Amino acid sequence: MSKRDYYEVLGVERDVSEKDLKKAYRRVAMKYHPDRNPDDAAAEENFKEAAEAYEILSNEQKRAAYDQYGHAGVEGAAGAGGAGFGNFSDIFGDVFGDIFGGGGGRGGRGGPARGSDLRYTLDLDLEQAVRGTTVKIKVPTLVACEPCGGSGAKKGSTPKTCTTCGGHGQVRMQQGFFSVQQTCPNCHGKGKIVGDPCTSCHGRGRKEETKTLSVKVPPGVDTGDRIRLSGEGEAGADGGPAGDLYVQMSIRQHPIFEREGSNLYCEVPIGFVEAALGGELEVPTLDGRVKLKVPEGTQTGKLFRLRGKGVAPVRGGSTGDLLCRVLVETPVNLTSKQKDLLREFQGLTKEGKHSPKQSTWFEGMKNFFGDMKL
Incomplete structure (x- = not known):
């Protein structure tokens, strides 16, 4: 049975780039992977065929020979399940490293790692959110250990490269046809071993601490808005950079006003005599009291708009309005x-x-x- 064209197997043109070739192989290999197609001999053959095509076309010399002479030019360089698959595990690890937790033959995950981001919910009064404020917050987090500089090793000593994984943090386990990356059991993925641990952090390189931070809240923030404090998250492992702290706003319920975007709403109860005859009322705003003229014959539910008495949005734009809804009250406890x-x-x-x-x-x-x- 004659072999199919390698470019046809992967569904690419002959001038395909290395990057697109890898994407094409990933797509075909995932489709026919034995784990997804158990007991499917046809899928297994397609999977092997795709691996063979990628092995040849991903190698510059082999690809040149194939382009010039076809399968005859690479005969013996690859084979479906034969000796030509000596470096198939490298192909598999390179393309599927992100799935199985490794980086193929290109190094593992040891070394410094960025710290985790943190989130802090900041409760504010409506007045604070509208006008802006500066508040102090206390955040429990992990900080780099000062005595060891985050290395975990006692001062004067340094961590040593793990001999099990060679500093990669990953080890390769051969399981029949496949090669799977796993976290190194000796260094637990760090790539280094601390022989003389720091007495302050006990070799962890980080310590728990509650930091006091000053947060400047700009005017106009609303519930759900976030402020990012760069580098104020958890310290990174093995001396890695710290994550960020996201301060998320939560506005407390106000006894008088309700906010909707840049507008404020409030209810103003009046007696039916004032509603029938009209008059002048004092209504509250965030800047103090103002006069509101109520015409005679005002019905309950009537909205009065006080322009510019709302909120200036934090991202810019015109200031909103205050909308007062009149509620005509029925008198009670009459003589x-x-x-x-x-x-x-x-x-x-x-x-x-x-x-x-x-x-x-x-x-x-x-x-x-x-x-x-x-």
Whole structure:
């Protein structure tokens, strides 16, 4: 049975770049991988065929010979399951290193590692969020050990290269046809061994500590906004760089105002006499009290807009407004005289012209029941 063209096997053109060749092999190999296709002989053959094609085309000399002479030019250089697969584990590790936790024949994961990022939730009052503020926060974290400089080794000594993994932090385990990378059991992935550990951090290179930091909160922040403090996260392992600290805003509920974007909302209760006759009210804003004129005949739910009395957004833009929603209150705990006066008032307003919405509602109800009778 004649062999298929290697470029056809991987689904690429003959001028394919090394980077795109690797991507193509990854795609085909993942599709036909034996773990994904158990007991599928055809998939296994396709997998071996793709590995053979990649082995040849990823090698500059072999690819040149193949391009000039075809399969005859590389005969004996590769074979489906034969001796030509001597370096297949290198191919496998190179392409699938990110899946199996290794870097193929190009080094492991030992050495300094960046520290973890941290998140801190900062609770603020609405006034603090709108105007901006500076607050002190305490953050428990891991910091680099000063006596050993984060190395974990006692002062005057240095960590030694792990002899098991050669400093790579990974060891290769051959499992039949495949070669799988695993964390070195001796150095636990660090690549180095601390023979004389630091007495301050006990060889860990990092210590638990609560840091006090000053956070400058800009005006206009809202719940969910984050401030990044670079390098204020956990110290990196083995002397690696520290992570970042993300301070996330959480605005407490306000007794008067509700915020929606750059606008503020509040409810203003008024008596029905003020609503009927109109008048002038004092309403609160974040900058103090202001006068609000209420026209006569104001209905409950009416919105009054006070422009520029809202919030200036943290990312720029015009300042929002304060919207006051009027709630007309029904009087309670009335005296007998007050009740008599209301009954007298009710008798003077039965014509309906003083309650236009009520009159319209009753007319609609009559029409509805009239239609029901039909």
